[in-house]
Amino acid sequence: MHGTPDDHLISRIAAELRRPVPLRPDFDARVMAAVRRDIPSLPVRAWTWLREPRVVAMSPLGGLAMAAGLAGLLVVGAVSREPIADSRKPIADSREPIADSRKPIADGREPIAAASVTFLLSAPQARSVALAGDFNDWDAARVLMRREASGLWTVDVPLTPGRYRYVFVVDGRRFVADPAAPRAAGDDFGTPTSVVTVGGGALRAAGGSL
């Protein structure tokens, strides 16, 4: 960046572009208001709980899925036609559909069917596995997976039709994309994430193992 007239020109352009952009005085307040509006609160205690090693129960469904050959992500079928508001509590094999909060799920006229999606990850060495995605505001504390004797971790999540991004959280600190599912394009976060599309009983992706 030194020496030639050309380099000097680029340096002058860059210097001009490094000038601070005038900021509205209420910018910080507006950002924080948007943050508070978007996420009422973070379930911290549940997150702390998740990070501790523990024994979890075994799911017969996961065993069946294992026998079927590590099918990692299954849409079992429509389980509800009642859209239910998002919940902050941990779920495991809950039958409450998790709605995509980014779009209106019901206008009082036409209920949206939720399909039960089974997420599977083979991770025999893991002490805990949770599921985080845009369907639960990336809050791993809300979807805890259950370990089968074989080391297969599984959870059923009712999802309304839509496209969802997700990641497995292993031992509370490792973020693992589903080895058998498509990767999300344009990953914002620096952590690889996977994609599942739920719609009309459609099934996307297969399972994987660590």
Added chain:
Amino acid sequence: MVEDGSDGVLVRRVLDGDTEAYSGLVARHRERGLRFAAAMLGDVAEAEEAVQDAFVRAYRSLRICREPDRFGAWFLRILVNRCRTRGAMRRRSERVFVRDEAALEHAAARPAGDHEWREEIDRALARLDALQREAFLLKHVEGLEYEEMARLTGARIPALKMRVKRACDHLRVLLQEVDDARDP
């Protein structure tokens, strides 16, 4: 006011339930974010929206921030993608750099020549390919190394070097004459 403590400390405070600690991260990283977004999008108001959107998305996903001490780099990655999304929704070349009232007030406090020079730069940036503009800003304005740029954009280093070179070539063609007139 920028909060004390590293980014990692603030991130952990937020994850431990202190939502207001996030304002420390906002104060610390807003200026760089706005500078990048304004140059990238060519519109201060839209840049503010993009930065706000990026902060909300970062908050929403804070638990998958792998390196809390490098929140700034992670936030910039999110912002780069927000700007790409917004840029894809409309043709940047059709836009004229729009300054809101705050920007005009700020500009008025500067010498007229500086204001015109900035406008010439904005026009030149608007004529660049978006990926070239992005690479130029990350390299020459934000001062990132190519390795960091590769992590941030997902592009390979040779491709990034080519984008920066082409951006510089175009800017020289577009701005050399203007610069000569300013500084004979």
